[in-house]
Structures are given as structure tokens and as C-alpha cells.
Amino acid sequence: MNTPVNTPANTPANTPARRRVKPGIVAAIVVLVGAFGWLIWGGLDSNVVYFLEPHELLAKGVSGVDVPVRLGGQVKPGSVKWDEVSSDLQFEITDTTGMIVRVRSTGVPPQMFRDAMGVVVEGRLGSDTLFHSTSLMIKHSNEYRAPKEGEQPKEMYKSLMKVPGA
Amino acid sequence: MTSAVANSPFEAPKSGRWLLFGWLAFAYLxxxxxxxxxxSPPDRDMGDLQKILYIHVPAAWNMGICYFLVAIYSMRYLWKRDERDDLKAAAAAEVGTLLNGLTLVLGMIWGRPTWGVWWAWDARLTSTLVMFLIFAGYLALRAFVDEPERRAQWSAAAGLFGAIxxxxxYMSVRWWRTLHQVQSTPDTLDPSYALSLRLNAFAIxxxxxxxxRRRYEAALTERVAEHELQAAVLGGSSRG
Structure with missing residues (x-):
């Protein structure tokens, strides 16, 4: 930046010239406000509800079919069907109201996927009432526990992923 | 009015014991x-990944303390117009921004293997990023504005805007439905995890x-030098 003390033109009488707003500041403010606005209105998708629960999606009826949506809830215990060969995963998502949506997902799920785990899936509800998921995320609870007697955390994942498809 | 020797309204700091404090802080960490x-045993769901908790959460908490200091010193500056309050707010903002960035990066590293994604545009993650960008803007603003008084006034406004x-x-996970879970409590943590978290929270x-403290000392030393230079150029008769 220019150092005003070195030049004769910048005597104290001329200091008001320094009060002019620099283009750099204007640019910084424009970028900041723009980024802020984009994040609030664009990034948040004009909606702070990150996912719908099964009863909310089903309540939409036909307007909830074949539109991109996020669905979240709990993996219904005992509903997981996993085909190791084709990486085909099917399970049911349920919520506190007991409503259920069947989900089909391809690809290996995150390591923490298991019965009764919270999940959020991205995809579309088909007219066949099957939710076709393109992305599967784990919604972890706020609980952190040591394994119970005899449990091996790493082994648990393997056994969970093998049993249902077998 | 001011003598040729004491040309700055305040003195440069002398830091002896603070350095020792720093060494002790790192040793304690x-x-x-x-x-x-x-x-702490591995978590039953995520194994040893749980240990990211011991920096991620302390970083998030302490960024809150830093931003609270920014708000306090910014308000105090606007009230009393003491340049040192502006420098204290700036130092707290620098450390807060650092911890904010650390919170985001560790959260992403944690999210990929557990949630399955690096990032989700939910209210918690988005608001944390917005806050980081505001304070990055705060630091950029300080770098752009040369005149100390105007820099202090604008920074105080920006700092308050960021701190709110x-x-x-903090409340985003309770107010809105997010992918990020709500805060854990001592009841939802294994006792060994809760103890470890507290130990590390104090370390951070x-x-x-x-x-x-160190960033404040550096900024203050620089301002003292600037005051003295200005006084010398103007013949030691005025502080300009």
C-alpha cells in the first residue's frame, strides 16, 4: 500500500484524500455479501428442513412421486436385505409415527449402516412405492458408547452386512 | 504536548511469563x-474415529469463546474508543477463525467415514461455514483499511455482525432438522469420553x-512503532 508519510504531497492538509473508499474494500464487500446471500438463499435450498420423514413424504401423495427429495428416518430393524454380489441394498425407513418407506440403494453403504441406525437418503420415490436412492448418509445420534462386553466394533460391521443377505 | 520520548499513547508489551504459559499449554494438550x-475405548459404532471428538468439539466451543471476546471488545471499543480494545478484538477474531476452520476441516474428515459424505448443506454445517466466511471477511477488511480509526470502527461493526x-x-441443530446430530450430554457419552472431552476442552x-495474547502483543508492538514513526515524521509536536 502507499505510505503517505514519504511523499511531500501528503502533508496533513491533504489527508482527507485518504478518506476515499478503496476499490478493494468495495470488491471485498460485494464478494462477501454475495457469498452470504448465495449460502442463505441458494445453498440452503430455500429450506432449512434437511430431509423429510416417511409420514411427510407419503402425505404429499402424487406430488411427492418422482421428484428429487431427501428422506430420513431410522432403518427398520430386520428390514435390511443386502446382496453382496450385485451390491444391491434394500431396507425400510421408518419414523416415530410408524410410517414406512421401502428404499433401494446400490453401492456399499457407509460403515456405520445397520439396523436401527438413523439414515438420510437422496433420490426419488417411484410410482412403485419404492424409494430409489442415489446417495445414502448416516445420521448419527448424539450417543457415544463403549462396546458392551465381548463386542468388537470392527467385527460388528462385517457381521451385520453379511447376515441379512445370507 | 507529548514529549519526544513517549510518542505513543501506550507502551509496547513485555512478554516473559506468557511464553512459559504457552509451553505449558502445549505440554498439557x-x-x-x-x-x-x-x-477411552473405541466407540461401538465408529471405533477409534470417535477420538476426533476430542479436538472437533473443543475447537467448536472455544471458537465460541473467541467470538464472544470479539463481541465484548468490539462493543468496548465503540464505547470507549481505546485502540487497544480494537487490537484485542482482532486477536480474538484471528484465533476464532482458526478454530472455526479447524472445526470445519475435522468435521469433514470425520463425516466422510461415518456419515458417508464430506459435506451436507444442512443448517448446522452451512451456518458454521457462513460464520467462517464472515470472519475471513473481517480479517480481509482489516488488511484493506490502512487508517487505524476507520479500520477499528468498521471492524467493530463486522465483528459484532459475525459474533451474533x-x-x-449452536442452536441450529435444535431449531432445524439437520444431518448433524444435536449436542451430546454427559448422559449420552461414555464416562471416559466425557472426561477426555473436558480435559481437551481446557487444553484448547x-x-x-x-x-x-501473542497476537495482541504483536499488533500492539506494531501500533506503538507506527505511533512513534508518525510522531517523528511530524516533528514530534503532534500525534496527527
């Missing part, structure tokens, strides 16, 4: 980490205090 790793985001970030607090 290492000890806290070692103890935490020794006493922290309560929003001490380091944050040390960093804020």
Missing part, C-alpha cells in the same frame, strides 16, 4: 491427548488464550 487415547452467528450455529482453551 499433549498430556490430555495421551490420557484420552489411553482411557455463534448462538445461531489454554492454547487459544496464549495465541490471543
Amino acid at each position: 499433549i498430556a490430555a491427548q495421551a490420557i484420552s487415547i489411553a482411557i 452467528n455463534y448462538p445461531i450455529v 482453551l489454554f492454547i487459544a488464550i496464549f495465541f490471543i
Whole structure:
């Protein structure tokens, strides 16, 4: 930046010239406000509800079919069907109201996927009432526990992923 | 009016004991980490990934303390117009931004193997990023504005604007439906995890205090030099 003390033109009488707003500041403010606005209105998708629960999606009826949506809830215990060969995963998502949506997902799920785990899936509800998921995320609870007697955390994942498809 | 010797309205700081405090803070962090790793068993769901908790959460908490200091010193500056309050707010903002960035990066590293994604545009993650960008803007603003008084006034306004985001970030998981879980409580944590978390929260607090102090000392030393230079150029008769 220019150092005003070195030049004769910048005597104290001329200091008001320094009060002019620099283009750099204007640019910084424009970028900041723009980024802020984009994040609030664009990034948040004009909606702070990150996912719908099964009863909310089903309540939409036909307007909830074949539109991109996020669905979240709990993996219904005992509903997981996993085909190791084709990486085909099917399970049911349920919520506190007991409503259920069947989900089909391809690809290996995150390591923490298991019965009764919270999940959020991205995809579309088909007219066949099957939710076709393109992305599967784990919604972890706020609980952190040591394994119970005899449990091996790493082994648990393997056994969970093998049993249902077998 | 001012003598040729004391040309600055305040003196440069002398930091002797603070350096010792810094060494102790880092030694304590290492000890806290070692103890935490020794006493906490792997989590039943995520195994040893759970140990990211011991920096991610303390970083998030302490960024809140830093931003709270920014708000306090910014308000105090606007009230009393003491240049040192502006420099204290700036030092707290620098450390807060650092911890904010650390929170985001560790959260992403944690999210990929557990949630399955690096990032989700939910209210918690988005608001944390927005707060980080505001304070990055705050630091950029300070770099752009040369005139100390105007820099201090604008910074105080920007600092207050940024700091009010922290309560929003903190409450976001309760106010809105997010992928990020709500806060854990001592009831939802294994006792060994809760103890380890507290040990490390204090470790990051001490380091944050040390960093804020050092950055403040550096800024103050620079301002004293600038005051003296200005006085020398103007013939020592005025502070301009």
C-alpha cells in the first residue's frame, strides 16, 4: 500500500484524500455479501428442513412421486436385505409415527449402516412405492458408547452386512 | 504536548511469563491427548474415529469463546474508543477463525467415514461455514483499511455482525432438522469420553488464550512503532 508519510504531497492538509473508499474494500464487500446471500438463499435450498420423514413424504401423495427429495428416518430393524454380489441394498425407513418407506440403494453403504441406525437418503420415490436412492448418509445420534462386553466394533460391521443377505 | 520520548499513547508489551504459559499449554494438550487415547475405548459404532471428538468439539466451543471476546471488545471499543480494545478484538477474531476452520476441516474428515459424505448443506454445517466466511471477511477488511480509526470502527461493526452467528450455529441443530446430530450430554457419552472431552476442552482453551495474547502483543508492538514513526515524521509536536 502507499505510505503517505514519504511523499511531500501528503502533508496533513491533504489527508482527507485518504478518506476515499478503496476499490478493494468495495470488491471485498460485494464478494462477501454475495457469498452470504448465495449460502442463505441458494445453498440452503430455500429450506432449512434437511430431509423429510416417511409420514411427510407419503402425505404429499402424487406430488411427492418422482421428484428429487431427501428422506430420513431410522432403518427398520430386520428390514435390511443386502446382496453382496450385485451390491444391491434394500431396507425400510421408518419414523416415530410408524410410517414406512421401502428404499433401494446400490453401492456399499457407509460403515456405520445397520439396523436401527438413523439414515438420510437422496433420490426419488417411484410410482412403485419404492424409494430409489442415489446417495445414502448416516445420521448419527448424539450417543457415544463403549462396546458392551465381548463386542468388537470392527467385527460388528462385517457381521451385520453379511447376515441379512445370507 | 507529548514529549519526544513517549510518542505513543501506550507502551509496547513485555512478554516473559506468557511464553512459559504457552509451553505449558502445549505440554498439557499433549498430556490430555495421551490420557484420552489411553482411557477411552473405541466407540461401538465408529471405533477409534470417535477420538476426533476430542479436538472437533473443543475447537467448536472455544471458537465460541473467541467470538464472544470479539463481541465484548468490539462493543468496548465503540464505547470507549481505546485502540487497544480494537487490537484485542482482532486477536480474538484471528484465533476464532482458526478454530472455526479447524472445526470445519475435522468435521469433514470425520463425516466422510461415518456419515458417508464430506459435506451436507444442512443448517448446522452451512451456518458454521457462513460464520467462517464472515470472519475471513473481517480479517480481509482489516488488511484493506490502512487508517487505524476507520479500520477499528468498521471492524467493530463486522465483528459484532459475525459474533451474533455463534448462538445461531449452536442452536441450529435444535431449531432445524439437520444431518448433524444435536449436542451430546454427559448422559449420552461414555464416562471416559466425557472426561477426555473436558480435559481437551481446557487444553484448547489454554492454547487459544496464549495465541490471543501473542497476537495482541504483536499488533500492539506494531501500533506503538507506527505511533512513534508518525510522531517523528511530524516533528514530534503532534500525534496527527
